[in-house]
Amino acid sequence: MKLLSDYCAAVLAGGGSTRMGTDKARLPLGNSTVEERVIRELHNLTSTVVLNKKEPINTPLPTISDVYENVGPLGGLQAVMEVRKEEWFIVSACDTPFIKKDVYQYLTNFVNDQRQTIIPIYNGRFQPLSGLYHKSIYPELVSLLENGDRQVGKLLDRVHTYYVEDFGELRAKDLDLHFFNMNTPDDYQKAKEIAKNLA
Template sequence: MTETTYAVIFAGGKSSRMGEDKALLPFGNYSTLTEFQLAKLNTIFDKVYISAKENKFGFDCMMIEDNYTENSPLVGIISIFETLKVEEVFILSVDAPFVNKETIEKLLEHNESMLDVIVAQSPSGLQPLCGLYKRSILPLAHIQLAKGNHRLKDLLRLANTFFVKFDEDTPFTNLNHPEEYQKALRTFENR
């Protein structure tokens, strides 16, 4: 029998550049980008959660609410491991809809016990919100939180991190601005 696998969608960002909550924007055949990501990850993982400051979603989902007042992915990671009694979890940002099953499987095939994190690295740089995080990262994450350093790239440099190189940026396209969202909608419709 195989172990239960877990994934978490990070959907708690402020979406200030988008001008509205991107996690709640429609995408594909779904009412929200979050539901689109949830449906995709549910085909790969046994249990999929959503990480955010509060449950702002009008659909049935398993939530992990942040345990701290600060608003950052670092806080999300700490809250996940404080809430779930799991050894590892795959994390994906809600605004990266083109990360597909093949991309995720390529990351997971590098899973080794001595690693704290396995994340994607594309030509434009690290993709810290597309990767497998392990409970062993928690002490380092707490140290960074105490220092007030919320930068995931700094955390990844301190941890035993494996960077999986990808040749293209396209799968990791983030929808930060209205024009990026509109372009992604068109791209998805033409697939």
């Protein structure tokens, strides 16, 4: 598969991991951390991968900290877009250890000049932290944050969003893995079992 040279992939890892009780991105899973798994898969899509994180960590990746603190994913997206010059941004949460490059690749099929965000819906649930975002949303993003609004849904309502519910020939098993996220210690135990079975 050809790398997406005009895309920047951003791992949003600026959250507090309050339900997990520790930095979930740094938890070990097999021979890697959760974060390393996400980064490795994104590197199969594009050579440009950045990390949105509060504190610098030992990583060769460019690390971008929030401008607007404690405002959730919108703050991470704003911080990355402020620094990077790419037109399109692939977004991944830091707690989705089994993301699949094929899912993101599939979403790029829906990119055109009119659409500003491409957002998957899987099993009836919106998945904005697994979407594609165009640089043109930046002014609207800043406007929301300036007004103290951190709702991702409100951003999607204000820009030209295209929702993808049909995933063509992608396997349900791969989609289940891609959209699996771990917020709690129970989720982490489940992730360890999945990782063991995938090894």
